[in-house]
Amino acid sequence: MSSREEDLNIPASSDPRVVVLGAGFGGLTFVRKFRNSGYQVVLIDRNNFHQFQPLFYQVAMAGLEPSAIAFPIRKVFQKRENVFVRQAEILEVDPEERLVVTDRGNVQFDFLVIGIGAVTNFFNNEAIAQKSYSLKTLGESLGIRNRIFEDFEESLMSRNYNDRQKLIDFVIVGGGPTGVEMAGALAEMKRYIIPKDYRELDPGEVDIYLVQSGEHLLPGMRPESQQRAERYLSDMGVTLILNDRVVDYDGESVFLKNGDPILAEKLIWAAGVRCPEVPGLSGEEQVDNKGRFLVDQHCRVKGFENIFAVGDIARMDTDDYPYGHPQVAQVALQMASYVASFLDKRGHSKEKKPFVYKDKGALATIGRNKAVADLPRFSLGGFLAWLIWLWVHLYALIGTRNKLIVVINWMWNYFTYDTALRLIIKQKGNSAEAKQES
Ligand SMILES: Cc1cc2nc3c(=O)[nH]c(=O)nc-3n(C[C@H](O)[C@H](O)[C@H](O)COP(=O)(O)OP(=O)(O)OC[C@H]3O[C@@H](n4cnc5c(N)ncnc54)[C@H](O)[C@@H]3O)c2cc1C
Incomplete structure (x- = not known):
């Protein structure tokens, strides 16, 4: 049961806290790349492992065992003392209170990076x-x-x-x-x-x-x-x-x-x-018809300076991609690296360049x-x-x-x-x- 009184038991710190939702291609890459020790980083996923979706079909076809394409999240961050991993179901985001609510309790954020990907679309059937x-x-x-x-x-x-x-x-x-x-x-x-x-x-x-x-x-x-x-x-x-x-x-x-x-x-x-709803943050002004968050050229969710979205759940309209980028791993990886560098340089006076996707x-x-x-x-x-x-x-x-x-x-x-x-x-x-x- 979620409760605003419960918390995820993250140690108190005077450092600003970045909460990352989802340890898929985007979320995991963000935390790997964001090596600024002046921040506390909290990574939340419903699983305790990262899964490599492009090879799911080989598991289904008995060509690979599941453990070959999954990786324990904690193992990636064993040596990162400022990174805290929590296994929990994300339920809601309260941008006013800067709060993420999960089924195991809540956590406050200074910056939020959303990378919870997409779910199957059955088109209401x-x-x-x-x-x-x-x-x-x-x-x-x-x-x-x-x-x-x-x-x-x-x-x-x-x-x-x-x-x-x-x-x-x-x-x-x-x-x-x-x-x-x-x-x-x-x-x-x-x-x-x-x-x-x-x-x-x-x-x-x-x-x-x-x-x-x-x-x-x-x-x-x-x-x-x-x-x-x-x-x-x-x-x-x-x-x-x-x-x-x-x-x-x-x-x-x-x-x-x-x-x-x-x-x-x-x-x-x-x-x-289609993308899953994030109660508290999926107002009509923030999402498109596939449920993607509308983000600016720096991957910030429309209307927020401190909330970012990356990967499948982010829609950034550019001249080359007027309806957003394709929902593929490369976009998630590149957006996550970009946001890591953007946050790292926060406070530097130099103007940050917008995100540009390199199609490989x-x-x-x-x-x-x-x-x-x-x-x-x-x-x-x-x-x-x-x-x-x-x-x-x-x-x-x-x-x-x-x-x-x-x-x-x-x-x-x-x-x-x-x-x-x-x-x-x-x-x-x-x-x-x-x-x-x-
Ligand atoms: C079968 C399949 C094959 C694919 N093949 C390719 C391919 O060949 N090449 C390619 O480029 N792309 C491929 N893709 C697409 C690619 O996998 C996605 O574009 C990519 O995973 C997006 O990364 P992401 O970080 O946005 O989300 P994801 O990698 O999906 O990560 C989302 C994470 O959020 C977590 N999460 C979601 N909701 C919650 C919640 N409420 N609470 C807690 N945790 C939550 C999930 O557990 C997951 O770890 C494929 C996808 C599928 C499904």
Whole structure:
């Protein structure tokens, strides 16, 4: 229970206090970069670990174990005496009182950096929200992994074709990098794993549908990358449904706006994000229609000198990005570094330059030796793009141990055409219950 009388037990200090909400790409990077010992820094997250979202789909597909892409927050700051980490659910911000309210108590701030990211957007469709799977947390990734293998097990005991189809078919909604990567990984599972593990099952019966409301996959990437990705996936046996949208789902049939219903008990929703509300600070004048905080050129939330927002939850309109920056890791990292330097130089008379995003390109992998890369000057596909994808993700992962485990897993998967983690590990009860809890 939250209470304004309780507090998070942060030692009193005469130094100004920066409270950082969220230890994702933005929040964690801010605290790592902000090394000014004249401040007290409090970092709050609901988890005691940082999670590397770009590789969630590999956990869902049994290619990596969850611990390989998560890192304990406290370990990052073991040697930073002015940094205090608290595991708590952020409930509210009171800008007048300079107070953050959490489920474990409150904390006062002089400066606030908000980096709580985004959540899945189901566009107000309750049925889809309740019955589909999304890929926004490690818990959800594990939930998908459990469900996939539970359903394959069950399918072997089903004599009825339609019942089997519901268990072994997949519908993925959203043709962005997450949907594309998930579809590619499923197609590889169908090709390399099913014939070995589930010999009695006809792999030809496993259908993978990728539904995208627009004309092309990977909106935002160059046309040549979009076409390459579409070609790769089609060649791998993925059915692409473009220019259509999923309008309803009852847990067994996926209803499209234009086409016939598809039988599938696994609908994976990767069709968009919105930002969580921050009560006390999400007035209409502060947020856009995706729930992002409107920020100035220094990442300060509109109307406040001491409250910053970074990453997915920040919308900064510039000439190059009139509707805000893309919600990707690089933006969060760069905004967080900028705010760290901005606060560090606070009080210096020199005028601070506005934030400028350096676009380093976009990547999506589709499968073995197949990826697409939009680099600042040109686009690439195939093996070279795939190597770039591997290197960039490995480089961005936190922790030498994690990097090592991921490399070993990738090499194992590559040379054996196999993934080693096809375990059904339930939290409690069945995986649907686990999903509700995650
Ligand atoms: C499946 C998937 C794949 C992706 N792939 C790519 C990719 O390939 N390349 C790329 O550039 N980007 C990718 N992204 C996007 C990228 O992960 C985000 O842009 C990035 O994580 C944004 O960073 P952030 O710091 O704003 O938020 P996040 O990294 O999401 O961090 C938010 C943090 O806030 C915490 N939090 C949220 N609400 C609360 C609360 N109420 N109380 C306490 N703590 C809270 C969360 O636990 C989390 O630690 C992907 C995202 C997903 C979901």
